[in-house]
Amino acid sequence: MHFNTVALIGRYQDSGLDTPLRRLGAVLQALGCKVLIEAETGRNTGVTDFPLADYTAIGQQADLAIIMGGDGTMLAAARRLATTNVAMIGINHGRLGFITDIPLDSADEAITGILNGAYVEDERVLLEGRVLRGNQEMASGLALNDVIINRAGRGGMIELKVECNGVFMHSQRADGLIIATPTGSTAYALSAGGPILHPQVNALVLVPVAPQTLSNRPITLPEDSHLNITIRALGRVESGASVHFDMQALSNCQEGDQIVVRRSPHRVRFLHPQGYSYFSTLRSKLNWNRMLHPWDDPDETSR
Template sequence: MHFKTVALIGRYQDSGLDAPLRRLGAVLQAAGCAVLIEAQTGSNTGVQDFPLASYQDIGKQADLAIIMGGDGTMLAAARELATSDVALIGINHGRLGFITDIPLGSADEAITRILNGAYVQDERMLLEGRVMRGDQLMASGLALNDVIINRAGRGGMIELRVECNGVFMHSQRADGLIIATPTGSTAYSLSAGGPILHPQVQALVLVPVAPQTLSNRPIALPEDSLLDITIRALGRVESGASVHFDMQALSNCQEGDRIDVRRSPHRVRFLHPQGYSYFSTLRSKLNWNRMLHPWDDPDEHAL
């Protein structure tokens, strides 16, 4: 037995989540695991079959947390459990599912295989950032996907000054700037024209959002880079600027505010069933060459 205590976390806003949670809990108990259910998940789904636990309790007691939902649910759980050593498994009950990669229909079989030791481990880096106004700390947070600085309302572009390790990089006028991890490279960063970074590439990527000058291009930086971004001007933006940690927002930033971003000392551990392939996930989610040569794809049924 590799995992003695397993926590269940779900996107409790979804209807019909109670049945798969109960079924998965029964699979875990049959395998000899003690089962906890995250408190809000249990209260909102009506699943009272297992002890309710806060994220703090899960971090102290659980060896494994299974997240049933979309990538947003996984992002929230990863931030909450980042300082613990709890491994995470994602079951897709959402739409896209880059990091909740196990289909709901095959969840019971996949979890049983993982409990029996047939899994691969995948460690992901986190970012930590803070918003400073002079010497005053305005906000701080962790991000598995990205830290984003953008205009908070209608109006003109914002002007940002970017330094890396104390060295001036550039100033840019744009709708915003994305600082993404390899995990976040398939999220907003990809939509804004950034590259896909394999999870084993230890780097950050900076991606401008709708820059005024087309020569402002995405750039990949070493993972130990220390970034200082200063809001130089807000132009005609009516509502100021905002900073997002995995889409958790701090609004009403002012000219002169500084956003510091660096790699967090904490990491997130994902577990996948044995045979998991990152490239298979990309083929599935991005429909890479899906209709061209299906015989090249080992995930396709043989013709």
């Protein structure tokens, strides 16, 4: 794979982002790449050393996008570039960084290696969802992590009817329901008690949020499942219900609204440095075995 044009996208709300962006741009130019900077990133950080480009132009011109920020920045960029063939690299300038996996202090070396062909490619599935009120589509969106239906304010639980491929699964009263991809299984779904799905597992996971009946447990479904969730009752919820696509919210859902979720035909391509291991990421981010047997951890013994 040849990366002739590389776009830089950053979490421009972060102070001090201009310096690493400029340094990385210089590294890319030294490697012979044409560098673009996402327009809002450039304008808000003051980095105008490179041509500005909106997401449409990045999708048309770039071979690779490098995202500098946290997982939220990567999620937003992935949704915007999902219909293109632009590969993506994540540099962690945030907190946890499950999908922005390259540490900032080793970014120059890692990017140089990737551009020289030393990388691992990783495809991730997306969800597409629609909110229907009768025959009217109220909203739609893509999600790399999850689609979430939950109560929008204080008060009682909401009641949801869940169907899979046209077959009734169950009705449940809960604070909400999470439909997560393997990528999203380490996000809100994990906090709500769901399982971790390896990215190569072709599955989705449904995780209830604080269900009234404790026997309502997470369930893993085939990746090609078509889900239809109907809001049957809002109980005493004061502000109605809301639907989130990767935490981007549509509020004021009503009783009878349907949320239709299925796998998107588009996928996101992540590139990682040579030697990348998903299990190493889990060990690092979830502190697995840190206090037990550090000599068993290759991340520790290699230091």
